[in-house]
Amino acid sequence: MSEMAAQLRIAHEELRTRGLRLDLTRGKPSAEQLDLSTPLLELPGAGDHHAADGSDTRNYGGLRGLPELREIFGPLLGVPPEQLIAVGNSSLELMHDYLVHAVLFGVPGVDRPWRDGGVAFLCPVPGYDRHFAICEKLGIEMIPVPLTGDGPDMAEVERLVAEDARIKGIWCVPKYSNPTADVYSPQTVRRLAGMRAAAPDFRIFWDNAYAVHHLTDQPREIDNLLDACEAAGNADRPLVFGSTSKITFAGAGVGFLGASKSNLDWFVGHLGKRTIGPDKITQLRHVRLLRSPEGVLGHMARHRELLKPKFDLVERTFSEQLGGTGVASWTSPRGGYFVSLELMPGCASRVVDLAAEAGIALTPAGAPFPYGKDPDDTVIRIAPSYPPLPELAEAMNGLTLYVKLAAAERLLR
């Protein structure tokens, strides 16, 4: 074993001298993926600036966004277009602002501001660091609950939400979750929608970021949360978020929020103090490029062609290098942007540090956990979308080397 460790250290020294600069940190689309949306750079085109209702998209107004864009994305997000708004250039800002308004003013049905008295959120883990950062900023306590592959451990969720009125919400990435690629089962959706909540103003933050981001030709679908909540008498419970960020251009697209009429009217009321309206021309650009729900799905199929080989490479490298070693397990996502790698306890931060020494940037260990703290130091999030295949191969070889080296160090301790 110590001989093996010595060999791995030699390999590490060799890798270090190569001066690599590789990056597996963020779920960024590659240049080739962005090229799929090149027409956006010259759309809508001179003379084309009227919305379907005849209004001039170059002028003020239209707080809820272009109806024709909401008609394209409504079906994809499982939201009737009249219950969907298209606003801003990301969904993260809509989640942030909903929470800010809730902290300051309270939400429809319960006007008591969330800042009065402690507020806590359930955080299925591992999860999305930017969700957790919003809670941390706003002083919202984060309570981790484990993911199961079908969504969070619902027995635990039901127990906590029923007994603790401070728990006002839960973060969910229901399809191909970041980073574990969980797809919430029909039973999970039904239980989330129907469970008894001690807080009358309990909300589900349903970040459907990867609604159409399939990696196989058998797309996974999730049950409709709005419908399930409505059927259970909890119509104000769900907040459905989505965006075009990993469909067209990251950051130069459109965010969406779908919710009950009262939630939406409340949100738009606050929004109307902040802005006169969204960038309707960028919305029109997206209508012209994507045209229909089917147009979006066709566009995503081309993303898949570019992404699939990268995810296959990750899977292959892990299998070849780590399969049977017992020192790591990993997810085999059917969609989304991430692979979650689980190591022996205490190894994740060591692997990230070793990789950094060799010029391979990984998401900081702990990032997918509230407060950046992975209690067992086991999880690393891999984002294979951005680097070209040869660079990804190099980074993956380095990564698996360090997984083995960290494990060897640990076992020799």
Place this chain on the structure above:
Amino acid sequence: MSEMAAQLRIAHEELRTRGLRLDLTRGKPSAEQLDLSTPLLELPGAGDHHAADGSDTRNYGGLRGLPELREIFGPLLGVPPEQLIAVGNSSLELMHDYLVHAVLFGVPGVDRPWRDGGVAFLCPVPGYDRHFAICEKLGIEMIPVPLTGDGPDMAEVERLVAEDARIKGIWCVPKYSNPTADVYSPQTVRRLAGMRAAAPDFRIFWDNAYAVHHLTDQPREIDNLLDACEAAGNADRPLVFGSTSKITFAGAGVGFLGASKSNLDWFVGHLGKRTIGPDKITQLRHVRLLRSPEGVLGHMARHRELLKPKFDLVERTFSEQLGGTGVASWTSPRGGYFVSLELMPGCASRVVDLAAEAGIALTPAGAPFPYGKDPDDTVIRIAPSYPPLPELAEAMNGLTLYVKLAAAERLLR
């Protein structure tokens, strides 16, 4: 007098039967003005997506906005580009968010949240209703101070700010203010920058919305507030806002915030929890269209050609119809988007109501005042930019008719 009133009422009945639909409510650019920016509809163009630093504007990142865009607008707003951020599609949202963060967390130098203890703002009146709406939403008490033509009554401002630590800020539209077209004098700027404030975290919200929106060939300039505050030892006091909303497309442009390094770092820190970055492609579009500060000024000269005849018509109609009557006075703006009409006490809302009966929409009386309440009911804000000249002429004739009718009714009471 009563015969005159009777004649005016007959004219009113005639006007009513014509079924007009005219709108002088909002400072919206006209279709012809928007046409000036038609190239934006096909910019930057396929293949043109790299920023000056070589980064790909189609992907995530760049929280402070494109440096080359900040270099164009920095000189126009009197802000060094490194102290300017380019974010979002309006400046209103930046004002709103600065205030929200201040209410929740306090501002640099004084971490005590503004929500702890009463907070008040000085509101030069008449002013911009959307500023006041943000204060009202956040529970910030509004204290009106009169405008003088050179900015607010500074003796009053100095007295209030020195004695009341609850006063954390003042709203200023320093050039061609909305709606009175005040241009803040050098002395006003110097006194605002240097005055003693009881609140150590006092802020000037400097909404330079009409920085380049001249209506004459002798542009008015204002002194540099950032420099004046820095010289007075109050570097963190000013927050300079601007946007392209009335330069290119309203709502499909870019907002700007300029401030001290500590203010800006604080704001960007909060911004980074809300978004991964702004729409850099829209920023690139603006760089390609406008090119330089001089390019912006050239572009604005073309706006002026379209706007000047409308403002001339307003001035001419008021002079011809109301000159010498003693029942009204009005501003003769040298820039900006508005004319402020001052009537006899108690007449403003009556004129707005009469005009509405004839299908002429005016900004609600009271709108330019905190809580929508004009204490004397005297001020009406006229926005002549949007309607074509013939419609504007018709609306102005109606308006002056109602000014006379309301005055006659009042004098006959």
